Amino acid sequence: xxxxxxxxxxxxxxxxxxxxxxxxxxxxxxxxxxxxxxxxxxxxxxxxxxxxxxxxxxxxxxxxxxxxxxxxxxxxxxxxxxxxxxxxxxxxxxxxxxxxxxxxxxxxxxxxxxxxxxxxxxxxxxxxxxxxxxxxxxxxxxxxxxxxxxxxxxxxxxxxxxxxxxxxxxxxxxxxxxxxxxxxxxxxxxxxxxxxxxxxxxxxxxxxxx
Numbered sequence: 001x002x003x004x005x006x007x008x009x010x011x012x013x014x015x016x017x018x019x020x021x022x023x024x025x026x027x028x029x030x031x032x033x034x035x036x037x038x039x040x041x042x043x044x045x046x047x048x049x050x051x052x053x054x055x056x057x058x059x060x061x062x063x064x065x066x067x068x069x070x071x072x073x074x075x076x077x078x079x080x081x082x083x084x085x086x087x088x089x090x091x092x093x094x095x096x097x098x099x100x101x102x103x104x105x106x107x108x109x110x111x112x113x114x115x116x117x118x119x120x121x122x123x124x125x126x127x128x129x130x131x132x133x134x135x136x137x138x139x140x141x142x143x144x145x146x147x148x149x150x151x152x153x154x155x156x157x158x159x160x161x162x163x164x165x166x167x168x169x170x171x172x173x174x175x176x177x178x179x180x181x182x183x184x185x186x187x188x189x190x191x192x193x194x195x196x197x198x199x200x201x202x203x204x205x206x207x208x209x210x
Contacts, residue, residue: 034058
């Protein structure tokens with residue numbers, strides 16, 4: 001009964017938030033709820049795609065009709081990427097840029113201060129790009145104007161070989177409503193509204209209808 005414009009295509013949505021352990025109890029993470037990834041997966045399913053989700057920590061309920069695999073750290077996800085055989089990969093996940101040097105056990109909380117060393121993590125998106133596959137990346141920035149946001153998104157688009165970058169401000173993390181720039185090699189288009197609406201507009205681009 002749906003549009004079926006993604007029928008016959010295998011779509012992977014990587015969503016949620018990464019968690020990097022500080023010790024055996026504590027983690028460093030972020031505020032992403034996983035709502036955008038859920039809306040994209042449900043929308044792709046309605047449009048006839050064979051959908052799979054890979055989810056980090058999240059605050060939304062994934063319906064049982066969408067197969068899901070879990071990851072915690074970026075290393076977990078990088079190991080999973082080697083098995084990806086999808087035609088389309090959408091990556092709204094809020095993945096960590098840094099990881100603490102993990103300490104065994106539970107750090108004593110009686111100390112007045114605690115120093116944590118953070119090491120830079122590799123970028124995961126380039127490992128997903130291959131001939132014939134559509135890859136959509138997401139870029140969140142803070143306190144920049146649209147011109148700068150578009151410029152940085154286009155730089156990532158070209159550097160990683162992506163087909164589309166969805167760019168927005170970090171302040172929309174966890175909200176039901178959002179505003180984003182859809183940036184490709186032809187230009188930038190503003191979309192705003194519910195995350196369900198924005199998900200549909202992104203999939204219009206993926207299907208060639210947008």
